Amino acid sequence: MAYLIVTYDIGEDRVNKVRKILKKYFTWVQNSVFEGDITEGKLMKCRLELEQVINKEEDSIYFYSLENRLNYRKTVMGVEKELTGNIL
Amino acid sequence: MGRPYYIFSNGRIKRKENTVYIENENGDKKAIPVEDIDTIHLYGEVDLNTKLLNFLSQQNKIVHVYNYYGFYAGSFMPRDRNVSGELTVRQVEHYLDPERRFFIAFSFVEGAMFHMIRNLREYKDTLEFQEKIKTELANASETKSINELMGCEGRARDAYYQAFNTILNNGFSIEKREKRPPGNPVNALISFANSMIYSTVLSEIYHTQLNPTISYLHEPRERRYSLSLDIAEIFKPLIADPVIFKLVNNNMIRLEDFDEDVNCCYMNETGRKKFLKEFDQKLTTTIKHRKLKRNVSYRTLIRLECYKLIKHLIGDELYTPFKAWW
Numbered sequence: 014m015a016y017l018i019v020t021y022d023i024g025e026d027r028v029n030k031v032r033k034i035l036k037k038y039f040t041w042v043q044n045s046v047f048e049g050d051i052t053e054g055k056l057m058k059c060r061l062e063l064e065q066v067i068n069k070e071e072d073s074i075y076f077y078s079l080e081n082r083l084n085y086r087k088t089v090m091g092v093e094k095e096l097t098g099n100i101l
Numbered sequence: 102m103g104r105p106y107y108i109f110s111n112g113r114i115k116r117k118e119n120t121v122y123i124e125n126e127n128g129d130k131k132a133i134p135v136e137d138i139d140t141i142h143l144y145g146e147v148d149l150n151t152k153l154l155n156f157l158s159q160q161n162k163i164v165h166v167y168n169y170y171g172f173y174a175g176s177f178m179p180r181d182r183n184v185s186g187e188l189t190v191r192q193v194e195h196y197l198d199p200e201r202r203f204f205i206a207f208s209f210v211e212g213a214m215f216h217m218i219r220n221l222r223e224y225k226d227t228l229e230f231q232e233k234i235k236t237e238l239a240n241a242s243e244t245k246s247i248n249e250l251m252g253c254e255g256r257a258r259d260a261y262y263q264a265f266n267t268i269l270n271n272g273f274s275i276e277k278r279e280k281r282p283p284g285n286p287v288n289a290l291i292s293f294a295n296s297m298i299y300s301t302v303l304s305e306i307y308h309t310q311l312n313p314t315i316s317y318l319h320e321p322r323e324r325r326y327s328l329s330l331d332i333a334e335i336f337k338p339l340i341a342d343p344v345i346f347k348l349v350n351n352n353m354i355r356l357e358d359f360d361e362d363v364n365c366c367y368m369n370e371t372g373r374k375k376f377l378k379e380f381d382q383k384l385t386t387t388i389k390h391r392k393l394k395r396n397v398s399y400r401t402l403i404r405l406e407c408y409k410l411i412k413h414l415i416g417d418e419l420y421t422p423f424k425a426w427w
Contacts, residue, residue: 038136100107
């Protein structure tokens with residue numbers, strides 16, 4: 014398990030496909046930013062799905078991983094758009 | 102393995118863009134990553150349609166539903182993929198043979214009492230109750246029938262709940278355990294905690310081949326998943342009760358978090374949220390497993406308990422109840 018922050022920059026005609034894939038695995042936090050806990054296997058699966066749709070010449074997706082959830086602290090200025098908790 | 106999601110808001114949950122969306126009364130939408138879901142617990146008044154159920158079934162996710170008072174009402178279980186006729190036959194075999202049934206039933210009681218004593222050890226002035234439980238444990242090993250065993254278990258549990266009065270501060274106390282309906286805040290807390298343990302255990306049983314209706318300590322009857330009651334015995338004092346002690350003694354939960362009516366008392370939404378936050382944290386806490394030599398969470402421990410039971414039933418390895426060693 015690792016905690017990941019994913020950001021992406023994708024051409025307009027593909028961006029929605031990428032967003033939809035990422036949405037299955039991570040919680041949406043901001044435009045072009047997702048984050049969440051994920052297992053290694055699921056991450057692989059997610060990356061494979063992404064590879065199918067992106068154009069490797071133009072698009073980029075960054076994965077920032079934190080080995081441990083406890084090593085991460087998030088502070089927000091302004092509006093917190095989305096909460097990542099599981100009690101809704 | 103995903104996380105359980107607890108939905109309190111009223112509104113609608115639906116399938117959209119291959120994931121799950123919840124939409125509350127004000128029309129705010131939120132996407133839940135489907136791969137991150139293990140189970141969904143519904144507390145609010147939620148609408149859903151077959152499209153969602155089909156999707157969840159495809160993804161093998163379980164939905165538990167609770168009524169207005171937070172009591173477990175039922176579950177939506179996807180088509181069972183892990184069926185094993187052989188194991189069911191073995192489960193029944195062990196139930197029908199009084200000696201073999203007693204062995205398993207006693208193991209559950211032993212595990213439960215071990216953890217009760219372990220909980221009490223943390224607090225002072227509980228020695229007398231610990232002794233009572235120990236005597237009952239000794240009595241239990243002498244008994245011959247399940248009924249007598251249940252009697253010992255009940256007396257031990259009485260002593261255990263009496264000890265709650267010494268443990269709990271901040272104006273919380275329990276005269277006697279009352280259910281249906283719980284009469285005071287402590288009873289309400291215990292009832293809610295237990296129902297959470299039952300559904301958690303049930304989710305874990307469901308991930309294995311065990312048949313949740315065939316049980317050993319509790320009499321398997323219609324209309325209930327009694328095996329989850331059996332296995333929950335071991336985990337109630339290990340997981341649920343420490344959460345109760347923490348919430349009450351650190352003044353995290355207060356008397357305002359309960360709604361009292363004529364002879365009944367229930368936790369309200371803020372109370373339930375507070376409890377679930379701690380409960381969820383507890384379930385994800387990991388410990389180093391001695392045999393597996395890796396970190397496992399409390400939730401995984403429940404799953405492992407199911408696997409141990411399977412091994413026992415198919416004659417692979419003798420079942421010994423889980424006993425916390427730390």
